[in-house]
Amino acid sequence: MIKVNARATFSPEGPFSLTTIERRNLQPKDVLIEIKYAGICHSDIHTARGEWGPVNYPLVPGHEIAGIVSQVGSEVTKYAIGDRVGVGCLVDSCGECSHCHQGEEQYCLNGNTGTYGSTDRYGQITQGGYSTHIVVTEDFVVQIPDNIPLDAAAPLLCAGITTYSPLRHWGAGPGKKVAVVGLGGLGHMGVKIAHAMGAEVTVLSQSLKKKEDGLHLGADHYYATSDPETFKLLAGSFDLIVNTVSAQINIDAYLSLLALDGTLVNVGAPADPLAVNVFSLIAHRRSFAGSMIGGIRETQEMLNFCAEHNIASEIEVISADQIDEAWERVLASDVRYRFVIDISTMGQE
Numbered sequence: 001m002i003k004v005n006a007r008a009t010f011s012p013e014g015p016f017s018l019t020t021i022e023r024r025n026l027q028p029k030d031v032l033i034e035i036k037y038a039g040i041c042h043s044d045i046h047t048a049r050g051e052w053g054p055v056n057y058p059l060v061p062g063h064e065i066a067g068i069v070s071q072v073g074s075e076v077t078k079y080a081i082g083d084r085v086g087v088g089c090l091v092d093s094c095g096e097c098s099h100c101h102q103g104e105e106q107y108c109l110n111g112n113t114g115t116y117g118s119t120d121r122y123g124q125i126t127q128g129g130y131s132t133h134i135v136v137t138e139d140f141v142v143q144i145p146d147n148i149p150l151d152a153a154a155p156l157l158c159a160g161i162t163t164y165s166p167l168r169h170w171g172a173g174p175g176k177k178v179a180v181v182g183l184g185g186l187g188h189m190g191v192k193i194a195h196a197m198g199a200e201v202t203v204l205s206q207s208l209k210k211k212e213d214g215l216h217l218g219a220d221h222y223y224a225t226s227d228p229e230t231f232k233l234l235a236g237s238f239d240l241i242v243n244t245v246s247a248q249i250n251i252d253a254y255l256s257l258l259a260l261d262g263t264l265v266n267v268g269a270p271a272d273p274l275a276v277n278v279f280s281l282i283a284h285r286r287s288f289a290g291s292m293i294g295g296i297r298e299t300q301e302m303l304n305f306c307a308e309h310n311i312a313s314e315i316e317v318i319s320a321d322q323i324d325e326a327w328e329r330v331l332a333s334d335v336r337y338r339f340v341i342d343i344s345t346m347g348q349e
């Protein structure tokens with residue numbers, strides 16, 4: 001085993017403390033990555049606090065990982081020492097089911113392995129990116145193009161792919177009207193990517209507080225959903241709405257904004273069921289859909305797309321001893337737009 005420094009939470013309440021965890025010895029197809037930056041995703045908080053099911057503590061979260069390859073197994077062919085690489089929400093899948101064969105590992109029929117809090121094929125519980133090193137099979141590692149800085153690249157591994165995948169799947173592009181609900185970590189990437197794809201982009205946010213940011217990020221229009229006039233004005237106008245909000249919202253009100261054959265895709269996951277009036281769907285042959293991250297091939301495609309369009313995440317870099325504070329600020333929506341931990345500040349146990 002390889003002993004590495006990490007920041008872990010030992011209970012739902014935290015706080016984070018410095019500890020060591022064990023990474024497996026390199027198997028023939030494994031890559032050892034020296035982590036440089038790890039993004040803080042809202043899912044880290046949901047998971048660590050037991051809101052999405054039982055947790056094995058200590059837990060080291062983090063599934064927006066950017067770093068440098070520092071060692072490779074004997075059969076690794078895709079990566080070499082020194083390569084700039086990333087790891088997202090998945091570190092393994094069965095590789096044999098029809099979904100895995102289609103490159104949709106996130107929908108693996110036999111259950112994929114999450115980057116933290118999952119049991120891997122070696123029987124070890126996975127630990128995430130709030131640590132100095134990680135061992136991952138090369139098939140779940142992606143290459144980070146040279147023109148994307150590693151710190152701004154980290155959030156692309158979850159926030160980027162989570163928005164890219166539905167935008168690509170439902171055909172965002174020239175001539176399409178796309179709305180992004182919520183301008184947070186996911187939403188700000190949704191706006192940048194949809195704009196780069198050539199779509200006409202509207203932000204639907206609770207207030208107009210971040211309007212200037214939204215327009216600067218690439219939105220063409222920006223409306224406050226707290227204003228009832230917004231829903232009258234925009235009725236029947238969008239081809240695609242990507243909802244990044246995980247809170248309870250009035251889905252029927254948002255469905256009413258879709259044009260004929262329009263789709264509302266949820267990427268946020270509220271804990272409680274959402275009520276849908278079916279009349280909202282049948283009235284204009286609308287769809288209400290969901291989407292979860294993206295496959296490895298698509299994640300690489302997203303990174304290449306971002307490199308080509310010179311986009312990455314808007315970030316605030318923090319040190320490892322600021323994680324607790326950053327989590328509180330994420331919960332208060334007080335971040336523009338993603339916290340990224342500088343792993344060089346990890347410290348030594």
Ligand SMILES: [Zn+2]
Nearest residue numbers: 041043158159
């Ligand atoms: Zn995430």
Ligand SMILES: [Zn+2]
Nearest residue numbers: 094097100108
């Ligand atoms: Zn599978």
